[in-house]
Amino acid sequence: MDSRTAALEARAAGRALHRLPSARRVALLHRVADSLDARRDELRAANALDVAAATERVSAGTLTAALAARLPLTDAKLDALVAGVHAIARQPEPLGRRLRETELGDGLQLEQITAPIGVLLVIFESRPDALPQIAALALRSGNGLLLKGGREAAHSNQALHRVLTEALAPDVPAGAVGLIEGRAAVAELLALDDVIDLVIPRGSGAMVRHIQENTRIPVLGHAEGVCHVFVHAAADPAMAAAIAVDAKTDYPAACNAMETLLIDRAAADGAGRRAVQALLAAGVALRGDAESAALFGIPDGANFRTEYGDLAASVAVVDGVQGALDHAHRFGSGHTEAIVTEDADAAGAFLDQMDSACVFHNASTRFADGFRFGLGAEVGISTGRIHARGPVGVEGLLTTRWRLRGSGHTVSAVSRGEWEFSWKDRS
């Protein structure tokens, strides 16, 4: 099947899904979870083929051990996956929620309700358990879905896709969730801006950038996470150290990990130095600009746009909250920034003026995450300013529709003075 046909099938099947009564869409999701649970042997057998091939490639040096490590569908992962799909089924109904209700005039009722976006294209790298999680989110929100997985997980993805789409019948055509294979297909799909409504890349920054640069379809996600922790003059030294260490070392490869420690010039000999020492003690390689290198005895030459993704970070000395704002606005990616301070005014200025998706006071940047924010399953984290920003839950897969109910109302009757707009808010 060619890419356009698959996309058109996803649109038609998505509309069929949206037409289902809520209870049937929920039952369908529980059925998907039960099928994944019941057919574990089949999934594990397919996964074993991918894992064996990956092991050979790691030996041959053509695949990194880190990527290979994300492949195995362990029993624990399958448990989490089944539980996750049941949990998505139990979430409150996202569709048809009334956001606004206005009586425009006598007997003329307007409402704005939530609706599916249409067709989503999700491109993800080796982790195969992403497939059913993403599919469950798309099914919950009434969207058609096209999935493009990594070559490393091809057998696993095919098996997951087979189990999942067989569970859709008889409610929804299997085309509601399409699995696309082959590298050439990606370029074809990215050109379908008349059928595909949103692209969600889940993978490396390089992959996200490549997609952003090669499509006119809106892209939800982020290529970079250059997050800052700012140690203000009035920071509690122990807290500054604990937050900086957590933000950097809890999971250094995460997009919400700290990449740059900003130190208020007035805190250089207090909380700032304490944070630097704590990071060094935790095994973090630090690099500063000329001033911070001299102050703290660390190497200089930091590039403040670097996303290390590792036990390494940049250090800069800045002047107060304004200096921190200027530095992050200039070098940051607008993902997540945190201030550590006991001064309420400084915290307020930072929270109000830092132009990032997530801005924190006395808390680690690692909290920037859909699960930790309580959004349930996470679609991704967006650094864009259009549609959805920051950690995105199922609402990121919704749009709205306006519905108007009248009894023969015309606009020319208003011009003729037969009635007037009243605009009564009923919501």
Next chain:
Amino acid sequence: MDSRTAALEARAAGRALHRLPSARRVALLHRVADSLDARRDELRAANALDVAAATERVSAGTLTAALAARLPLTDAKLDALVAGVHAIARQPEPLGRRLRETELGDGLQLEQITAPIGVLLVIFESRPDALPQIAALALRSGNGLLLKGGREAAHSNQALHRVLTEALAPDVPAGAVGLIEGRAAVAELLALDDVIDLVIPRGSGAMVRHIQENTRIPVLGHAEGVCHVFVHAAADPAMAAAIAVDAKTDYPAACNAMETLLIDRAAADGAGRRAVQALLAAGVALRGDAESAALFGIPDGANFRTEYGDLAASVAVVDGVQGALDHAHRFGSGHTEAIVTEDADAAGAFLDQMDSACVFHNASTRFADGFRFGLGAEVGISTGRIHARGPVGVEGLLTTRWRLRGSGHTVSAVSRGEWEFSWKDRS
């Protein structure tokens, strides 16, 4: 000044605007309105130059009379403009509105609040009164703005821009609202996807399409409005005729005007025929497919993707609600569709399943408009499914920010079992 410098100035000035206390941003807008009111002579003198040049070009046949007619800044237009800016100033504060509030754990408070998008680029054609209206919306919502107007209105736009930006001092740098001139600048601006966050084109479908095809910046708007009125089997004949005539003739050039009349096969000899006759009587040129041409004695050969923008429309015969859905999904632009029927089930199916921004029952498509919907000033009408859909008010110029306040909270403490997420909804 080059385009990038202007865009960076707009971003910095937008941040200054966002920093202002709400009352000062409101006062600034009233000051803008008062300046426009007080400096009418200056505005009219500049406008007279454009009108004189346009009159010559109409005589020479290089400008259409329709475009020239939109140029004059009459006293009535200036009145409306001044009143409009005061009205935007009086709207409820759009910034910092709390959309969600969750206690993630003891002493760890998350909130999602509204925030400005950043930098908007608005490209508009000859109507100069659009300039202060758009600028007022951008100022109200704390956004930096770049404006590119039509050559025909160059003197008027310069005068409006001068009056407006002089009223920004001392609160905000004049760069908050940049006026860009020259055709070459548009291509430069459309390439600045790292500084400009949203493009809003206000003009012809051809202009919108050109912009959509030449930028990676998100575009809010619509290139086409191929709207449908569906006369169902159970339609009231007089109502069907009145709604079809209003939808087509009230303002045929509008994007929300009907372009295609869909007639239920079962209504062909009743309400459908009555609607056709009423349209013909109102001077509308109709064109059908083979079947409707034969049924109603009108020319055939209709192209159902045509946006006539004039006293002309297509006619098609379809089978019931499903036929109408299929036709509009295939040929429509997803803007606005209306069903005329007394049958609640048919209306319900149409309202639920028609995948358009606006879906109406027993009301004219002409209601699809921000002012008529009660949104106050209108940014535009979007047929996109990302960010904002349908008539867009000031909310279309907003994004959100997440703010988290803790007292030293770290994620590793959760892993160590020191505390657990509670996720209490406080909103």
